[in-house]
Amino acid sequence: MLIARLIADTETLGDRLALAMEEIEEKGGEVTGAGMLDSNPDVLELEVAESDAETVRGILDAHFPDSDLLISNGPITLPGLFISDMDSTMIGQECIDELADFAGIKAQIAEITERAMQGELDFAAALRERVGLLQGLSAGAIEQCLDERIRPMPGAATLVRTLKSLGAHTVLVTGGFHSFADTVAAALGFDRVVGNRLAVEGGVLTGHVIGDIVDSSVKRAVLLEEVARLGEGTVSLATGDGANDIPMIVAATHGIAYRAKAKARAAADGRIDRGDLTAILDLYGVPQDRWVRD
Template sequence: MSEEISCVITMISHGDDIIDITSEDVQDFISFDLHLETDIALHSYRCQEWYVNIKSSEFNSILQKCKSNCVGKDYDLILQKSEDQKNKKLFVFDMDSTLIYQEVIELIASYANIEDKVAEITERAMNGELDFNESLKERVQLLKGIDSTNIWKELKEKIEITNGVKPLVKALKKLGCTLAVCSGGFTPLAEHIKEELGLDYAYANNLGVDENLILNGETIGRIVNGDIKAELLLEIAKKHNIDPKQAVAIGDGANDLKMMSVAGFGIAWNAKPKVQLEALACLNTKSLLDVLYIMGYNEKQIEELIK
């Protein structure tokens, strides 16, 4: 006989509040579609939780039903075991379109007016339609001839950190979490983001240059692809004696799926369809600070954490 496990279903609104009819719809979904009895808690105008007991053999099917229920809706539903909700010790973030709004390689491409061409390849790669290594090689070759003398200094002024990232990082550090950025982008900006936010680790790719600091169309060293991101997550966890089940991977592209698969929890942040389909949780809101709702913190607790 399958054992019952205590779980929590978290609803996070994409807007400024949860309208009553939405809350009622989700309650009906849990009661009549999932056939579960619930206790309910309201964490804010935008977040509500239902506490449920689920047979372990049914967890995966209920998870998929929760994700399917959200398609086309103005909220996300996240299912997790209650014991895991706050027990998260390591966070590994993607950089481009996650910690920052832009794709750095497209910003570099704009110096040669080829951003549209590079963006098309990036989109296909992040959707999982192209091999990441091959797509990176193809895009980097297009950058050949761009003068990189001042490019990193200029790009540091152009990149925009995603809404909610700074207070989220502050809160996670206060909670004692280890934080890393693992990016398929480039080291100078990954290191900049690490220093700007106070992260513990930064890993990314390196662009080759000639003696005049002109991009030579090649990368140097290992490629930080999906496999390497997963390896780095496990490496950091081992170094800090953290069980990978206590790790969270957050990203938007197909090359983030492998690190999500080795982590205990994966969050697809405003992600490509393939990633939303495969990740354990989806977050399609306007602020990454909403990760704290997923962790079970209410509005008052969040205010204390980000002071």
């Protein structure tokens, strides 16, 4: 049984739902249930038999392009593991772009960042190139950047803290840097941080990264490592926005793309395009009186 949950404009929900259900049945599926969740009355749940996720996703995308959505091949149960990207997912900025602004080269680095997130460039090579351009920048710029530029996404702390309160182990895994991620993780409530380390000598950035780079393969490996540690049957939730997050999103029980680039959005089981990060809690059916708010 396929389960689809979505949050959409209630004024047009009925008409669009009727058209979507008709199309599902035209393509061989059977809608065996449809209704709003008792726990979260803004969330519509569909039960679909004799169909597949790709077909249902395509139909719902066509009729509800502006919705928040999660599709599951089976019951939607709370995750025992929550693993997330940082830049443009848990925070509203790309740290390396903001740091580059202190060196006067934000536009140059941001263009490389965008191409890497779109999947047009090898992530590791693109990261090394960008870090190399920061050579000579004062390490003090990191703290200043954190204080002045880096802000959490709306709903980020509520999402992390609520999932923790419900028993999830939480991991922040980023192709960015511990210099930023450790502070962000502490503020939001993550249990573990995985990221890259900037090399600093004499109080300035050397233009190098220490050790191996956290790329898409590392993100996926961290997810699988945590699932193995937590035990067979652990439900995992992964969120991200760029091409570097796709292997992690695909490997998770539920992969949700947040305000994502096209490739990441297409690879995910769900998406958040309409609401803030607390929409994930709604899609999981967590009543708002159980949310641990900022």
